Amino acid sequence: MPLNPADLPSLGSAPTASEIIVKHIREAIVSGAFDEGEFIRQDDVAKLFDVSKIPVREALKRLEAEGLVEFHRNRGAVVASISEPEIAQIFEVRAILESNAIKLSVPKMTPNTLKRAKEYCDAFAQETNVARWSELNWQFHSCLYEDADRPFLLNLIRSVNDRIERYLRIQLTLCGGTGPDEREHRQILAACKKGDADKAAEILHQHITKTCESLLMNLRK
Amino acid sequence: MPLNPADLPSLGSAPTASEIIVKHIREAIVSGAFDEGEFIRQDDVAKLFDVSKIPVREALKRLEAEGLVEFHRNRGAVVASISEPEIAQIFEVRAILESNAIKLSVPKMTPNTLKRAKEYCDAFAQETNVARWSELNWQFHSCLYEDADRPFLLNLIRSVNDRIERYLRIQLTLCGGTGPDEREHRQILAACKKGDADKAAEILHQHITKTCESLLMNLRK
DNA sequence: GAATAAAATATCGTATCCAATATCACATTA
DNA sequence: TAATGTGATATTGGATACGATATTTTATTC
Numbered sequence: 249m250p251l252n253p254a255d256l257p258s259l260g261s262a263p264t265a266s267e268i269i270v271k272h273i274r275e276a277i278v279s280g281a282f283d284e285g286e287f288i289r290q291d292d293v294a295k296l297f298d299v300s301k302i303p304v305r306e307a308l309k310r311l312e313a314e315g316l317v318e319f320h321r322n323r324g325a326v327v328a329s330i331s332e333p334e335i336a337q338i339f340e341v342r343a344i345l346e347s348n349a350i351k352l353s354v355p356k357m358t359p360n361t362l363k364r365a366k367e368y369c370d371a372f373a374q375e376t377n378v379a380r381w382s383e384l385n386w387q388f389h390s391c392l393y394e395d396a397d398r399p400f401l402l403n404l405i406r407s408v409n410d411r412i413e414r415y416l417r418i419q420l421t422l423c424g425g426t427g428p429d430e431r432e433h434r435q436i437l438a439a440c441k442k443g444d445a446d447k448a449a450e451i452l453h454q455h456i457t458k459t460c461e462s463l464l465m466n467l468r469k
Numbered sequence: 470m471p472l473n474p475a476d477l478p479s480l481g482s483a484p485t486a487s488e489i490i491v492k493h494i495r496e497a498i499v500s501g502a503f504d505e506g507e508f509i510r511q512d513d514v515a516k517l518f519d520v521s522k523i524p525v526r527e528a529l530k531r532l533e534a535e536g537l538v539e540f541h542r543n544r545g546a547v548v549a550s551i552s553e554p555e556i557a558q559i560f561e562v563r564a565i566l567e568s569n570a571i572k573l574s575v576p577k578m579t580p581n582t583l584k585r586a587k588e589y590c591d592a593f594a595q596e597t598n599v600a601r602w603s604e605l606n607w608q609f610h611s612c613l614y615e616d617a618d619r620p621f622l623l624n625l626i627r628s629v630n631d632r633i634e635r636y637l638r639i640q641l642t643l644c645g646g647t648g649p650d651e652r653e654h655r656q657i658l659a660a661c662k663k664g665d666a667d668k669a670a671e672i673l674h675q676h677i678t679k680t681c682e683s684l685l686m687n688l689r690k
Numbered sequence: 691g692a693a694t695a696a697a698a699t700a701t702c703g704t705a706t707c708c709a710a711t712a713t714c715a716c717a718t719t720a
Numbered sequence: 721t722a723a724t725g726t727g728a729t730a731t732t733g734g735a736t737a738c739g740a741t742a743t744t745t746t747a748t749t750c
Contacts (some may be wrong), residue, residue, distance in 0.1 A: 264542065264733065266530065290701075300735050302523060305702090309487065309527040313534030321485065322701050322742040337621040344569045345562075400558040404625075485702065511732075521704050526733085543711045543732050 266303035269293065270310050277316045277327055279379060280414040280421075284329040288317060315411050330411065332464055338412050339460035345405050346389065346456060347449040350436075352396035354445035364391050365437055373430045378420050382413060388433060392440065392448075416459075419466045428458070487524035490514065491531050498537045498548055500600060501635040501642075505550040509538060536632050551632065553685060559633050560681035566626050567610065567677060568670040571657075574617035575666035585612050586658055594651045599641050603634060609654060613661065613669075637680075640687045649679070 263271075273293070276282050293304045308325045311317045317325045330338070368388035375381045386409065393402055420426070432455040439448035484492075494514070497503050514525045529546045532538045538546045551559070589609035596602045607630065614623055641647070653676040660669035 266733085287700095301701095302526075302734060305523070306527055306530040306733095310530045310534045313531045319701095320743095323744095324701060334621060337619050340619070341566075341622055341625060344565060348565045398558050398561070400555060401562055404562060404629075408625075487702085508731095522732095523703065540732095541712090544713090545732060 264303070265297065265299045266306040266310075269297055269299075269303055269307035272297075273307060273311060274314070274316060274410070277311070278410050278413045279382075280417045282327045284327055284414070286327050287323075288325045288327065290324065314407060328411075330415070332467070335412060335415060335464065335467075336460060338408060339456060339463075342405070342408055342412075343453045343456040345401065345408065346393065347453040349393040349396050349398065349401055349405060350440070350452050351445045351449040352398060352401075353393050354395075354440050354443060354448055356395045356397070357392075357440055357443075358395060361391060361395055362437070362441055365440070369430070369433050369437060372426070372433065378417055381420065381426065382417055385429070386413075392436070392452075412463075415463060415467065419463050423466050428462075429455075432458075485524070486518065486520045487527040487531075490518055490520070490524055490528035493518075494528060494532060495535070495537060495631070498532070499631050499634045500603075501638045503548045505548055505635075507548050508544070509546045509548065511545065535628060549632075551636070553688070556633060556636060556685065556688075557681060559629060560677060560684075563626070563629055563633075564674045564677040564681075566622065566629065567614065568674040570614040570617050570619065570622055570626060571661070571673050572666045572670040573619060573622075574614050575661050575664060575669055577616045577618070578613075578661055578664075579616060582612060582616050583658070583662055586661070590651070590654050590658060593647070593654065599638055602641065602647065603638055606650070607634075613657070613673075633684075636684060636688065640684050644687050649683075650676075653679070 273288065282288070288308065290301045290304050290308070293307075294301045297304075308317055308319075312319055312325070316328055318328045319325050365388055368384050368391065372381065372384040372388060375384055389409075390402065390406070393405065396402075432451065436448055436451050436455065439445075439451055494509065503509070509529065511522045511525050511529070514528075515522050518525075529538055529540070533540055533546070537549055539549045540546050586609055589605050589612065593602065593605040593609060596605055610630075611623065611627070614626065617623075653672065657669055657672050657676065660666075660672055
């Protein structure tokens with residue numbers, strides 16, 4: 249049998265209440281639907297999903313481990329607020345991880361991946377909706393790392409990205425415009441097409457660093 | 470008052486039951502006290518700490534997010550077992566993160582840090598107890614990254630290390646001997662003393678890669 | 691008005707219960 | 721005998737109700 253039975257049950261069965269809640273709250277935080285520092289009331293969430301508080305508390309504990317919420321003892325969970333130095337450090341880690349990921353990916357990159365990346369890039373250039381823009385941005389970035397075939401690294405990159413996406417969206421909502429981003433994306437893509445892994449990594453590193461600087465500048469105003 | 474009262478309660482007050490349980494189970498998994506794939510029964514843990522199931526379940530959800538346990542639906546939590554390719558990927562990420570961390574740290578490294586690192590290194594060379602050896606190994610490594618002043622990066626490195634420490638300990642228990650490790654530690658230390666950040670990063674990268682190869686070899690037998 | 695006391699609110703945790711499901715031993719059948 | 725079906729059991733996932741504790745807000749007193 250080609251399938252390992254031990255791996256299937258957790259994948260095949262319906263998600264638990266706590267899993268569903270984790271997913272929704274994570275999405276709400278990442279997308280910026282919650283305000284920074286806003287309290288997430290257990291009772292409110294429980295009523296919203298029509299469940300008891302137990303799965304809600306489990307969900308919040310999980311999100312705490314992901315760095316998306318913080319617990320204040322006997323006061324509850326708040327949407328994690330990230331200081332400027334922390335944002336800078338998270339972007340720094342992004343630059344490190346993603347430049348290494350693309351370096352591993354480029355030598356194995358398929359024409360199909362390049363085609364998909366170009367499509368995301370084109371769609372990204374035309375999009376005006378913030379949520380969709382953010383989605384396409386991630387699609388573009390992550391598909392450049394996929395051929396590296398490093399699921400652990402890719403999951404880590406996703407988790408690190410989740411922590412700062414709300415700030416990127418806030419910036420974009422306030423300031424609009426993705427001009428320099430698109431140009432840099434095309435440069436990265438060109439380096440990938442040429443098979444120049446080091447060049448792609450270098451541009452990507454600069455791209456992420458620049459995004460961070462721009463974000464911090466806009467956040468300070 | 471120089472302190473913000475809102476930030477204190479979570480730091481100053483006694484940990485919650487769930488926090489205590491997280492800490493103990495994490496330690497038990499990391500240290501290898503649990504067998505890989507072993508079920509962690511909610512009732513057993515609850516009785517052990519003399520609490521109800523709720524804080525236990527919250528603790529297990531947290532550890533799931535950290536990658537230390539896996540849930541099998543309606544069967545419970547098991548100690549996460551990591552496949553060989555996953556181990557290789559985790560070590561690869563370690564090499565990436567830690568070599569970058571030491572690169573950031575070396576230019577700012579204080580004489581005191583170098584002194585502490587040497588002490589850990591010396592103690593490491595004489596130690597025979599596995600748990601203590603592992604502790605000193607981490608102390609040595611992490612103190613080399615501290616002067617970088619990047620708490621987010623350091624926490625990430627710790628979390629990644631936690632996932633594989635149980636395998637390192639198993640290897641050490643079975644095979645003993647830390648000869649090559651100690652020599653490489655001294656080489657890293659020498660590069661740090663000289664202020665050669667790139668050299669330190671390079672040796673560290675090789676050191677971690679070699680540790681991984683050696684671990685996989687021993688695990689396969 | 692400032693300091694203290696009391697009430698309201700929400701979390702953290704307990705105890706008990708129930709339903710769904712996975713496992714295992716056993717019985718049945720081909 | 722081997723494969724399949726069938727309970728019995730155990731454990732999880734979750735509900736409910738309650739108590740304890742800590743924080744915030746309101747009210748009261750000086």
